[in-house]
Amino acid sequence: xxxxxxxxxxxxxxxxxxxxxxxxxxxxxxxxxxxxxxxxxxxxxxxxxxxxxxxxxxxxxxxxxxxxxxxxxxxxxxxxxxxxxxxxxxxxxxxxxxxxxxxxxxxxxxxxxxxxxxxxxxxxxxxxxxxxxxxxxxxxxxxxxxxxxxxxxxxxxxxxxxxxxxxxxxxxxxxxxxxxxxxxxxxxxxxxxxxxxxxxxxxxxxxxxxxxxxxxxxxxxxxxxxxxxxxxxxxxxxxxxxxxxxxxxxxxxxxxxxxx
Amino acid sequence: xxxxxxxxxxxxxxxxxxxxxxxxxxxxxxxxxxxxxxxxxxxxxxxxxxxxxxxxxxxxxxxxxxxxxxxxxxxxxxxxxxxxxxxxxxxxxxxxxxxxxxxxxxxxxxxxxxxxxxxxxxxxxxxxxxxxxxxxxxxxxxxxxxxxxxxxxxxxxxxxxxxxxxxxxxxxxxxxxxxxxxxxxxxxxxxxxxxxxxxxxxxxxxxxxxxxxxxxxxxxxxxxxxxxxxxxxxxxxxxxxxxxxxxxxxxxxxxxxxxxxxxxxxxxxxxxxxxxxxxxxxxxxxxxxxxxxxxxxxxxxxxxxxxxxxxxxxxxxxxxxxxxxxxxxxxxxxxxxxxxxxxxxxxxxxxxxxxxxx
Numbered sequence: 001x002x003x004x005x006x007x008x009x010x011x012x013x014x015x016x017x018x019x020x021x022x023x024x025x026x027x028x029x030x031x032x033x034x035x036x037x038x039x040x041x042x043x044x045x046x047x048x049x050x051x052x053x054x055x056x057x058x059x060x061x062x063x064x065x066x067x068x069x070x071x072x073x074x075x076x077x078x079x080x081x082x083x084x085x086x087x088x089x090x091x092x093x094x095x096x097x098x099x100x101x102x103x104x105x106x107x108x109x110x111x112x113x114x115x116x117x118x119x120x121x122x123x124x125x126x127x128x129x130x131x132x133x134x135x136x137x138x139x140x141x142x143x144x145x146x147x148x149x150x151x152x153x154x155x156x157x158x159x160x161x162x163x164x165x166x167x168x169x170x171x172x173x174x175x176x177x178x179x180x181x182x183x184x185x186x187x188x189x190x191x192x193x194x195x196x197x198x199x200x201x202x203x204x205x206x207x208x209x210x211x212x213x214x215x216x217x218x219x220x221x222x223x224x225x226x227x228x229x230x231x232x233x234x235x236x237x238x239x240x241x242x243x244x245x246x247x248x249x250x251x252x253x254x255x256x257x258x259x260x
Numbered sequence: 261x262x263x264x265x266x267x268x269x270x271x272x273x274x275x276x277x278x279x280x281x282x283x284x285x286x287x288x289x290x291x292x293x294x295x296x297x298x299x300x301x302x303x304x305x306x307x308x309x310x311x312x313x314x315x316x317x318x319x320x321x322x323x324x325x326x327x328x329x330x331x332x333x334x335x336x337x338x339x340x341x342x343x344x345x346x347x348x349x350x351x352x353x354x355x356x357x358x359x360x361x362x363x364x365x366x367x368x369x370x371x372x373x374x375x376x377x378x379x380x381x382x383x384x385x386x387x388x389x390x391x392x393x394x395x396x397x398x399x400x401x402x403x404x405x406x407x408x409x410x411x412x413x414x415x416x417x418x419x420x421x422x423x424x425x426x427x428x429x430x431x432x433x434x435x436x437x438x439x440x441x442x443x444x445x446x447x448x449x450x451x452x453x454x455x456x457x458x459x460x461x462x463x464x465x466x467x468x469x470x471x472x473x474x475x476x477x478x479x480x481x482x483x484x485x486x487x488x489x490x491x492x493x494x495x496x497x498x499x500x501x502x503x504x505x506x507x508x509x510x511x512x513x514x515x516x517x518x519x520x521x522x523x524x525x526x527x528x529x530x531x532x533x534x535x536x537x538x539x540x541x542x543x544x545x546x547x548x549x550x551x552x553x554x555x556x557x558x559x560x561x562x563x564x565x566x567x568x569x570x571x572x573x574x575x576x577x578x579x580x581x582x583x584x585x586x587x588x589x590x591x592x593x594x595x596x597x598x599x600x601x602x603x604x605x606x607x608x609x610x611x612x613x614x615x616x617x618x
Contacts (some may be wrong), residue, residue, distance in 0.1 A: 048593050056480060056481075058476070058480065072404055077479070077484075078476075078479040078480045078482075079479050079480075079482045079483060079484045081480075082480060082482030083482055087480075087481065088480055090477065094474050094476065094477035094479070094480075095473075095474070095477070096469055096470050096473035096474055096478075097473050097474075098469060098472070098473050098538065099466070099469050099473065103466055103469070106319075106463070106466060107463075107466045107467070107470050107478075107481060107483075108481055110463050110466065110467060110470075110481065110482055110483055111481075111482035113463045115462070115463070115466040117459055117495070120458055120459050120462035120464045120465075121455040121456075121459045121462070121464075122455065122458070123458045123462075127462055130463075131277060131462060131463075132273050132274055132277070135273045135276075135277065136273065139273075162400070170481065174481065181278075194299075217504060238550075
């Protein structure tokens with residue numbers, strides 16, 4: 001790919017994460033550069049989702065250092081990661097089922113809304129103004145993802161592919177500098193996958209958002225990502241350009257097994 | 261044909277986000293307000309005011325409070341009556357102990373007192389959820405009622421904790437007749453309902469609903485769970501507290517701690533379940549159903565029995581009344597588990613297309 005990737009903005013150094021006696025991640029180090037699409041791949045249970053959970057503060061690793069934008073952080077709560085500009089989607093859709101598409105995406109901008117509940121109750125100047133300003137931004141996201149026709153529908157009633165798209169919308173509404181996508185294309189048909197790929201590439205291209213992506217569809221991964229990390233049983237077994245990873249012995253063994 | 265929004269184009273987000281975006285709804289609500297503020301005070305009798313309308317409004321407010329906590333923020337609570345008791349006793353004590361405090365100020369202070377205690381009993385919600393939280397709020401129910409009986413200072417050393425409320429005087433005008441009390445309660449309830457609606461349609465409400473629907477996702481997009489949950493407890497208890505103060509001052513005139521029993525908390529919970537969990541309108545519909553249906557059956561059943569010539573004694577009729585009431589609750593829950601508010605919404609959607617099927 002010809003596009004320029006920038007400085008390292010996220011640096012993970014020897015991360016280890018345990019749940020009791022289970023080692024989810026062991027001594028994993030890799031970095032993410034600005035503007036790149038970084039894929040994390042690996043067989044089921046390799047620790048990919050745990051890795052994302054470590055990055056945005058849902059899990060706290062026992063060992064290791066995380067440096068985000070030059071700042072080392074020890075222990076961080078998810079909402080702090082959100083205010084620093086890290087947004088994410090989930091493997092199993094985690095939308096707010098009882099709310100409309102519009103409200104779900106509006107919720108994505110919550111860290112930028114400053115009015116207090118008393119201003120909301122009285123519907124005073126700032127509360128009203130904020131609703132309108134952020135609505136405008138949210139409508140841009142809705143236009144971008146081409147979901148204008150469903151904005152009033154409660155997300156629980158939408159088909160799976162659209163729910164995935166709305167979830168991406170909620171993450172985008174926060175205008176994140178880094179976007180973590182956990183299997184954004186799982187369970188989609190070819191057409192939906194193509195749409196989703198296009199959105200991911202457009203987000204990366206137009207907004208300059210750095211993307212960390214977990215995906216099982218190797219065709220997609222090799223096509224859109226700039227660099228790939230391969231995990232297996234909580235250990236890193238490969239890291240590099242898509243083509244290098246494809247030909248890596250360990251990776252082939254992990255995916256296909258060894259011939260006896 | 262009557263309820264169609266075709267031709268009403270929105271050209272700004274402000275127009276799209278207003279309280280009632282559809283013109284027919286705006287006209288409807290204006291008519292409703294005109295009726296309850298201008299027509300009803302002229303035509304209803306004292307019995308209607310003091311036995312039906314005032315308690316209906318007060319319980320609607322309490323149900324609204326519980327709906328904010330349970331329906332919007334998803335925190336199940338069984339302590340609503342106790343927070344009403346806090347409001348009633350706090351308003352009484354503010355009136356008693358602070359010279360010349362205006363009655364409305366003491367109502368607000370009563371709400372704030374209830375809010376403070378609500379936050380305290382909301383703390384367990386930071387660690388436990390669902391039914392386990394409901395059990396924790398049961399503690400509030402029993403503890404508060406016990407406190408009010410145990411510490412005679414709170415009821416100014418009256419026997420068995422009974423308090424008789426001070427006269428309702430606002431700006432030198434004494435609210436004594438049921439009609440005046442009705443208008444006072446109506447105004448307070450209308451203002452608080454509007455405030456609640458504003459909260460739930462803004463980011464405060466979205467944060468509550470986000471916590472209700474998926475708390476992990478809520479925290480990942482930047483919502484801090486602790487303040488959001490505690491705010492829901494505070495606002496909910498504030499509403500219940502004001503409802504309690506009105507219950508004592510405008511409805512009964514004298515109350516005792518045991519009046520605010522678990523039974524009453526359950527009735528408020530039933531109101532929001534029947535009316536619609538997570539709906540402002542539902543709180544009113546549910547209160548109407550639970551409070552007014554028995555009154556209606558009281559009148560309708562003996563009349564029906566006479567009409568059909570059935571030899572029912574009045575005791576039998578009151579048994580049948582309980583049966584019919586229970587059956588109707590079950591019927592509504594089976595037909596529409598999301599409550600009367602959902603039925604109303606479906607009706608509106610149907611009306612938009614009527615008389616065409618699609």
